[in-house]
Amino acid sequence: MSLALLYCLGLPKTLYEKNEKILDWATAGLHFWTRIQHSNGAFDEYYPSEHGYIPTSFTLFSATETCTLLKVEDSVVLESCLKAARYLIRHSEVEALNQEAASIPGLFNVYLLTGEQWAAKAAREKFERLAKKQSPDGFFSEYGGADIGYLSTTLDFLLEYRRLSGDHDVDSVAERIVDFSSYFIHQDGSVGGPYGSRNTEYFLLSPLCLMAEQSSKAAAMLDRLCSGSGGVQAYYRSFDDRYLCHNMLHSLLRALKYAPSEISSEFYLPCDIEHEQYFEDAGLLSVNRNTSHLLCGLSKGGSLSLFNNRREVFSDYGYRIVDKSSGISASCWQRSDSLRGHVSGSYRVDTKFTAIKFHEANPLKHFVLRILAKLIGSRLIPFLKKRLIFIERFGPGRLARQIDILDDGFRITDQLKLTGDVKKIYRAVKFSLRHVASSKYFAFNELDQVETLDWDGSNIVSIERFVRWDTKGKTNLIDVSDSNLS
Structure with missing residues (x-):
């Protein structure tokens, strides 16, 4: 075509x-x-x-x-x-x-x-x-x-x-x-x-x-x-x-x-005007305050992106945890069993970590897949989707995240409850562990160093952060009582 x-x-x-x-x-x-x-x-x-x-x-x-x-x-x-x-x-x-x-x-x-x-x-x-x-x-x-x-x-x-x-x-x-x-x-x-x-x-x-x-x-x-x-x-x-x-x-x-002969730009997009719009069914939040535009996916574990002055100045993709067998679990995942709730100005999600199983390609697997394709035809792809895409295995923990919209910024309050043998917690990078071929391409922030949390081994980890609407990319960490994270 x-x-x-x-x-x-x-x-x-x-x-x-x-x-x-x-x-x-x-x-x-x-x-x-x-x-x-x-x-x-x-x-x-x-x-x-x-x-x-x-x-x-x-x-x-x-x-x-x-x-x-x-x-x-x-x-x-x-x-x-x-x-x-x-x-x-x-x-x-x-x-x-x-x-x-x-x-x-x-x-x-x-x-x-x-x-x-x-x-x-x-x-x-x-x-x-x-x-x-x-x-x-x-x-x-x-x-x-x-x-x-x-x-x-x-x-x-x-x-x-x-x-x-x-x-x-x-x-x-x-x-x-x-x-x-x-x-x-x-x-x-x-x-x-x-x-x-x-x-x-x-x-x-x-x-x-x-x-x-x-x-x-x-x-x-x-x-x-x-x-x-x-x-x-x-x-x-x-x-x-x-x-x-x-x-x-x-x-x-x-x-x-x-293409139209000319494009009229009389309409102001939400990214340019103040608003607070939560889409209940989608679990997506859009907020504009003080010329800054915040996007949040409560349906994806509270994933966040903040734009100011026509560029992204802050992002948060949740956490990943590594267990004693080096298995990785992620909080930024579309789960059917996650719990979401909100009142005006305050949004909360409670979600389980999803355990990711990595599949290494090799000649034997390709050979078996070819045989299966010949034998079961159209039933193969639904089977592979369940293995590669529709993953809801439980990882060794869960995340409760609350986002509060304030006059001068927004507060992120996280509580991680760890339920298994965990050896490391780190902040997730943008690159998703979910198989979606059309979203897999290089982004410059993949060059950033992974931030491993200074964790004392406790089963409950509390973290609170405050991000100003006019941030240039820095966040102010607020100490929380009974926090297990320095």
Whole structure:
């Protein structure tokens, strides 16, 4: 699809537009796509015989859009599109809803290309089922919580369906996504982070371009993402190439195609105006005081990021503990059993540490996975997700964190209760231990020295800190009575 867009778009100072070689490559890609399709209509992503939902939904949209852009009427390609559509109708995705959203415009495109009414009906039915899953806060769940980057992917595919079908019911769903997401655009144009369920730090521009002329909020988000030092240029430089091929590049090219002639910045984003907004279902907090913007993921163990003067000046990703067998457990984890509560100005989370098991790749494991993929097909990926992503093993402790919003700053009060043989406690770094490939890329703060706590071996550790709104990156430590930490 990216090649088809390059062929069709009149990008200045490039050799791509109407270049016959680009056309040949795009057409060859379509024919290759038909040859790797399984007889049931599905495609593989990681393993042979995987029969995955995500490679089928994402590539069907890409293939059908390519057919539309290049006016492809090849019967073999169209038959593959029909087979993929039938597969998507028979299956659904319930954990990562962006993947379910991806199927909807692809199905409608199949109707536009072939005239098959059942494909249009299936697209509408999938949209109706998906819309019912939108949280009261406005997000769609990604692995048990709200994630800003993947939410933008959901928004992207829903608005593509809106563009293709003219279905006005999409509008209210999209507006609620934008309302929610606007709170997590940072002053420097960066977005998301470890406070989200999947740690992603991007927001696709193409859906905002489609909304910008009707929504001043979407236009303001687009303006900040494009102009901020931590915005689109920063996160597109950080992506793994796999995701550029996946959907990030054609989203960027579609943004150029849909871009408004000018961006109005009359709307003030939450990062620029005083507010205190807590999203109960998401477990996410956004506060602006004295020109500083604080983000907190209570659903992620109270993970914190503070922005001031258009840069991040403070962050806290909780704690990690190392047991006597050198196993690592983390407090910054999306757990279904964590307890959250709040009154105005005070927010609290009580969560267990999650024990992380690291899996070392080797030829034997790869061989076994190939055999399993052949034997059990589509059941392999749910099995691997349970082992790698949906981890809720108990670590040897729990964290109770309270955040109090005050006039001149905020106070963090932590109590760690250790329940096993622990040999070290240290402050977590930004790099997450959860398997989310799209959030795994280098960040400069990974070069910082890990701060190991001066711990006396007690089972209860109390720590209190105060962070001023105007901090330049330093925090004031406050002694707490009965604290076991110096």
